[in-house]
Amino acid sequence: MDNLVALAKRRGFIFQSSEIYGGFNGFFDYGPLGAELKKNIRDCWWADMVQRRDDVVGIETSIIMHPKVWEASGHVAGFSDPLVDCKVSKQRYRADQLFFSPVVITSADGVAQTVGYVSALESENTAGELQSAAESFKRKKAIQGTLSPVVAKDLTEAREDEIALIPSPATGEPGSLTAPRAFNMMFQTNVGAMTDGSSVAYLRPETAQGMFVDFKNVVDTGRVKLPFGIAQIGKSFRNEITPRNFIFRSREFEQMEMEYFIHEDADWSKVHEEWIAWCEAWLKSIGLPDSHLSRYAHPKEKLAFYSRGTVDIMFKYPFGVQELWGIAARGSYDLTQHANASGKPQEIFDEATKKKFVPHVIEPAVGVDRIFLAVLCAGYAEEAVTDEKGNTETRTVLRLSPRIAPVKVAVLPLLKNKEVLVARAQALYKKLQRRYAVFYDETAAIGRRYRRQDEIGTPWCVTIDFDTIEKPGDTFTLRDRDTMQQRRVTEAELFALLEEHVY
Ligand code: GAP
Numbered sequence: 001m002d003n004l005v006a007l008a009k010r011r012g013f014i015f016q017s018s019e020i021y022g023g024f025n026g027f028f029d030y031g032p033l034g035a036e037l038k039k040n041i042r043d044c045w046w047a048d049m050v051q052r053r054d055d056v057v058g059i060e061t062s063i064i065m066h067p068k069v070w071e072a073s074g075h076v077a078g079f080s081d082p083l084v085d086c087k088v089s090k091q092r093y094r095a096d097q098l099f100f101s102p103v104v105i106t107s108a109d110g111v112a113q114t115v116g117y118v119s120a121l122e123s124e125n126t127a128g129e130l131q132s133a134a135e136s137f138k139r140k141k142a143i144q145g146t147l148s149p150v151v152a153k154d155l156t157e158a159r160e161d162e163i164a165l166i167p168s169p170a171t172g173e174p175g176s177l178t179a180p181r182a183f184n185m186m187f188q189t190n191v192g193a194m195t196d197g198s199s200v201a202y203l204r205p206e207t208a209q210g211m212f213v214d215f216k217n218v219v220d221t222g223r224v225k226l227p228f229g230i231a232q233i234g235k236s237f238r239n240e241i242t243p244r245n246f247i248f249r250s251r252e253f254e255q256m257e258m259e260y261f262i263h264e265d266a267d268w269s270k271v272h273e274e275w276i277a278w279c280e281a282w283l284k285s286i287g288l289p290d291s292h293l294s295r296y297a298h299p300k301e302k303l304a305f306y307s308r309g310t311v312d313i314m315f316k317y318p319f320g321v322q323e324l325w326g327i328a329a330r331g332s333y334d335l336t337q338h339a340n341a342s343g344k345p346q347e348i349f350d351e352a353t354k355k356k357f358v359p360h361v362i363e364p365a366v367g368v369d370r371i372f373l374a375v376l377c378a379g380y381a382e383e384a385v386t387d388e389k390g391n392t393e394t395r396t397v398l399r400l401s402p403r404i405a406p407v408k409v410a411v412l413p414l415l416k417n418k419e420v421l422v423a424r425a426q427a428l429y430k431k432l433q434r435r436y437a438v439f440y441d442e443t444a445a446i447g448r449r450y451r452r453q454d455e456i457g458t459p460w461c462v463t464i465d466f467d468t469i470e471k472p473g474d475t476f477t478l479r480d481r482d483t484m485q486q487r488r489v490t491e492a493e494l495f496a497l498l499e500e501h502v503y
Contacts, residue, residue: 001318004380005246007396011456013037013376014247026243026251033456034372036406036437038254041371042233044286044403045256047503049231056229056258057218061210063235064191064201072341073209073334075186075202082156083183083241089170093155094241095180097122100158100166101150103134105143115143117166117174118150124320127152156180185238187251203237208363210234211259212334215346226348226359227266231258233368245319247369254368261359263350264332268308268360272329275364276311279325283313286371287401288378292316296323306333315374324374325366332358375400379457385484387447399482400457402501407458408436409498412449414465416442425464428476428491436498454481459501462494 008014012031016023030038050058070076082095098121102114118133120126130150138147158166160179168176190199204210211230218230233256243250262271280293298310308329315324335346335358347356379399386392402408409432413425422442432438439458441449446463453461463477467488475488478497489497 001246001377003382003396004318004376007380007398007455008034008246008376026240026249028247028250028252028369033406037375037400037404037457038368038372040404040406041286041368041375042254042256045282046231046233048282048285049229049256049258053229055224055227056231056260057224058231058233059211059214059218060232060234061207061214063204063237064189065204065209065213067201068341069209069213069338070186070202072337073212074337075205075209076184079186079205080182080184081241082180084155084180085178086168086170086176087178088173088176089168091168091170092241093121093169095155097242098155098169099126099130099152100155100162101130101134101152102162103137103150104148105138105145106148107145112148115141117162119167119169121169122154183239183241185240187237187239204234205238206236206365207232207234207255207257208259208365209334211257212338212346215259215261215335215338216344219348227260227262227271229258229260231256245317245322245373247373248317248319248322250369253370255365256368257363257365259334260362260364261348262362264357264360266360268329268362271362272309272311272327275362276313276327279313279327279364279366283325283371283374285401286375286404287399288315288374292374292378293324294321306331315370315377317373317377324370325364327362327364330361330363332360334361335359375404395451395454397454397481398457400459402459402498403503405457405459406437407439407453407456408432408460408502409494410439410441410449410453410458410461412440412446412461412463413442414446414463420469421464421466424468428462428464431491432494432498436502450479450484457481460494460497462489 011033013034015029015031017027017029018024050056084093084095084098098119100117100119103116103118104112105115106112116137118130118137120129120133123129127150130152134147134150163177163179165174166177167174186205187203189201191201192199210232218224235252236255237252240249240251262268283293284290292315294314296312296314303310308331310326310328312323313325314321339346347358349356381397382394384392385395411425411429413421415421429438429440450461459481461479465477468474468476473490475490477486478489479486
């Protein structure tokens with residue numbers, strides 16, 4: 001992960017926001033290559049989700065909406081995480097990410113006793129960390145007896161009397177943690193000249209509500225009939241208590257969400273499964289390997305009361321298997337809430353039964369930044385390569401799918417001081433540039449130029465060499481990033497290759 005973060009900075013994919021001022025926790029900037037890669041992810045999703053489907057339309061709604069939207073949706077009352085403060089260090093933790101265990105020791109005469117508590121922040125190995133902390137606690141206090149295995153619980157499960165005894169992860173001492181309290185994650189702002197309560201508005205914490213609030217507008221434009229989806233890509237904002245794992249959980253991020261409206265009597269579980277499968281196939285189409293993807297079905301007892309089922313597509317990140325894409329069956333909850341709060345019915349007329357009803361919805365919701373991180377993690381490799389002289393070196397390569405790679409082809413004249421090579425390379429470069437993101441490089445030895453392109457994930461390099469100029473056919477050397485194999489191609493073959501793999 002450290003190497004990947006270093007590459008992201010060095011090659012201009014991702015920078016810390018406001019870096020010259022020391023950075024700003026939970027916010028990131030995308031550099032020249034990052035902006036290109038992110039745009040490609042968005043464009044692929046939009047093409048496949050909206051343009052290539054007859055049953056989905058796209059919209060773009062405002063980031064700041066009427067505050068009543070967030071009251072009706074339940075976000076004002078309930079969009080919160082449980083927050084715990086350490087009164088000494090002033091650190092803040094999400095209670096469900098802060099784990100503890102009693103330290104239980106059984107004496108020689110068989111009496112088991114709780115002698116203290118240990119804590120650890122959620123990690124790949126939370127139970128292991130708690131166990132080591134318990135062993136160290138026993139050693140330091142020189143307590144005789146047999147230590148029981150730890151039982152990890154998070155702070156939301158702690159009794160009030162236990163909280164006073166659980167050590168703060170910041171100080172290692174008990175007595176400074178507060179009881180968990182609900183912390184609303186919506187960013188507030190004021191709209192207009194007044195800054196009193198009447199002007200409070202929110203930056204949207206999800207794009208989804210835009211689709212619900214505009215549901216009737218889209219239906220009334222007459223282009224859709226059930227089942228159909230409304231999709232949107234846009235920024236969302238959440239005041240996360242613990243932004244972490246690079247761009248995985250940030251405070252400003254981008255979502256691609258789609259609300260798929262179905263008949264109230266439709267077989268929702270079938271449609272739900274179809275969308276889960278669609279999302280998995282789409283992730284593979286942009287290069288994520290099957291081996292890194294899995295499903296997590298939320299247990300029924302943990303679902304919101306209106307939810308019928310939620311399945312997350314999980315991705316194996318270097319810091320653990322984590323949620324990438326959530327696909328939720330939300331019933332008619334959102335449209336009903338907005339109908340009740342606005343007084344405007346959100347119904348559809350059923351020609352067959354001659355009755356009006358509120359459609360139900362299946363919602364696939366994913367973060368662009370999480371996909372960005374997943375493709376970097378899956379594509380990043382450091383590998384030993386041997387050149388034709390037998391020298392071995394390490395190359396860093398980013399195996400990005402041609403669909404999303406920020407640069408599709410690098411055009412390289414073999415020598416920069418040979419006018420004829422440069423002229424042919426420039427002509428090809430200009431022609432490719434009309435359709436694709438391409439890169440022209442005439443500096444350094446050819447091997448070095450290949451390595452630079454490997455590092456940023458460019459699928460192909462074309463070299464204009466003396467055979468291009470001197471032999472018939474006007475062919476170039478085409479070098480493949482992954483196999484490092486080279487072959488000769490014509491301009492037409494190069495365009496055909498791009499056409500086949502890029503879209
Ligand atoms: N409308 C439903 C909704 O917003 P969510 O599970 O809260 O559901 C959907 O968010 C997706 O948005 C997540 O699966 C994740 O990919 C992305 N996401 C959520 N919070 C994020 C954050 N703080 N940083 C980056 N991506 C986030």
